[in-house]
Amino acid sequence: MIEDEIRMLRNDRRAVILAHNYCRGEVQDIADFTGDSLELARKATEIQADVIVFCGVRFMAETAKILNPEKKVLLPDPTAGCPMAEMITAAQLRELKAQHPGAKAVCYVNSTTEVKAECDICVTSGNAEKVMATLKGEEIIFVPDMHLGGYVSKKLGETYACWKGFCPVHAKLELRHIRDGRIEAGMDAPVLVHPECDKPVREAADHCLSTGGMCRFVKESPAERFVIGTEKGILHRLQKENPEKEFFPIGDLVCEDMKKITLEKLRDALEKMQYEVVVPDEIAKRARKAIERMLSV
Ligand code: 13P
Ligand code: SF4
Numbered sequence: 619m620i621e622d623e624i625r626m627l628r629n630d631r632r633a634v635i636l637a638h639n640y641c642r643g644e645v646q647d648i649a650d651f652t653g654d655s656l657e658l659a660r661k662a663t664e665i666q667a668d669v670i671v672f673c674g675v676r677f678m679a680e681t682a683k684i685l686n687p688e689k690k691v692l693l694p695d696p697t698a699g700c701p702m703a704e705m706i707t708a709a710q711l712r713e714l715k716a717q718h719p720g721a722k723a724v725c726y727v728n729s730t731t732e733v734k735a736e737c738d739i740c741v742t743s744g745n746a747e748k749v750m751a752t753l754k755g756e757e758i759i760f761v762p763d764m765h766l767g768g769y770v771s772k773k774l775g776e777t778y779a780c781w782k783g784f785c786p787v788h789a790k791l792e793l794r795h796i797r798d799g800r801i802e803a804g805m806d807a808p809v810l811v812h813p814e815c816d817k818p819v820r821e822a823a824d825h826c827l828s829t830g831g832m833c834r835f836v837k838e839s840p841a842e843r844f845v846i847g848t849e850k851g852i853l854h855r856l857q858k859e860n861p862e863k864e865f866f867p868i869g870d871l872v873c874e875d876m877k878k879i880t881l882e883k884l885r886d887a888l889e890k891m892q893y894e895v896v897v898p899d900e901i902a903k904r905a906r907k908a909i910e911r912m913l914s915v
Contacts, residue, residue: 620881624648627888633692634667635884636682638674639829640851640876645673645884652855654830655681655727656744660913662686671887672895673879675700680731683895684902684909691895694887695878700728702814705783706762708732714759718779721757724750725908726766728785731897733761735904740912743813744828746770749915769813769820787873788814791847795868796822799845803866810835811847823847836860849873 625648628635636658637649646652651661655678662670662682669690672679676699683691711733715723725737726746734740741749743766750758750770758776760767762783771778796809796819810832811823820826827835829852836844836856843864846853849871856865886892897905 631669632667633669635671640849641673643854654828656742657830675875677703679895684906692887694883696893698875698878702785703728711736721759723759725761726763731905734908735901737908740908766813785814787871791815791819791869799868803843803845807843809845
């Protein structure tokens with residue numbers, strides 16, 4: 619069985635497998651730890667093993683590498699990227715900074731290492747509100763996600779200069795999906811959406827949460843039925859951890875990049891020690907500052 623091969627190779631290589639909540643169910647099942655971007659970044663700082671195999675997309679694997687420069691970090695499919703992270707370049711951010719001298723530059727963790735290196739601090743969907751509360755009153759440039767930026771600035775009563783980036787997967791979620799979800803699941807079923815969703819969708823939902831936040835919310839909630847407005851991979855974990863509860867995904871949201879990591883590629887990664895994530899020292903050093911500042915909040 620391929621799972622046995624992976625387990626054997628994992629022991630031989632002294633490796634730890636991390637997986638994002640959107641990964642394929644079988645990949646989540648074999649991982650040592652599954653979580654959201656913040657939980658995975660934190661986990662990466664606690665790892666004793668020599669090798670981290672990161673089942674997720676490139677910016678996540680690079681974050682793990684930046685936090686563990688001495689470890690080998692492998693991304694089983696080197697083409698697994700996040701289209702939103704590619705929506706702003708470091709040169710575009712420098713231009714934006716020049717238009718707002720004195721502003722603090724904040725990036726969503728879904729950004730390239732080069733962009734992180736230009737920023738004062740980084741946030742994830744799991745901690746954005748808490749981190750941004752520490753910058754209240756400052757002029758803020760927020761990149762690349764206009765939706766997360768819009769969500770947090772509204773909550774804190776602030777105005778940010780947001781870059782117009784977005785997640786093409788969550789952009790597909792529309793108001794009519796929420797309406798249909800409520801009809802199907804019943805009006806008392808809480809509607810949970812990701813902050814990467816468009817404003818009308820966020821406002822029509824009951825809760826706006828990171829993927830880790832959704833997992834915690836469902837576990838603690840007395841409700842039995844939930845409408846889920848995020849990438850479908852999360853349903854595997856929600857159903858596994860809450861077998862007695864019922865989930866109603868809306869919008870048919872699939873992130874093709876997250877699905878690129880298969881068991882076969884995970885096995886090959888461990889066998890051939892591929893594909894190693896490399897981040898040049900100078901850029902890693904600057905990006906690390908923004909990530910560590912976030913982790914210290
Ligand atoms: P989370 O940090 O909430 O898991 O989000 C990551 C992501 O890419 C959402 O699209
Ligand atoms: Fe990027 Fe969206 Fe995929 Fe998350 S779901 S990795 S933001 S494209």
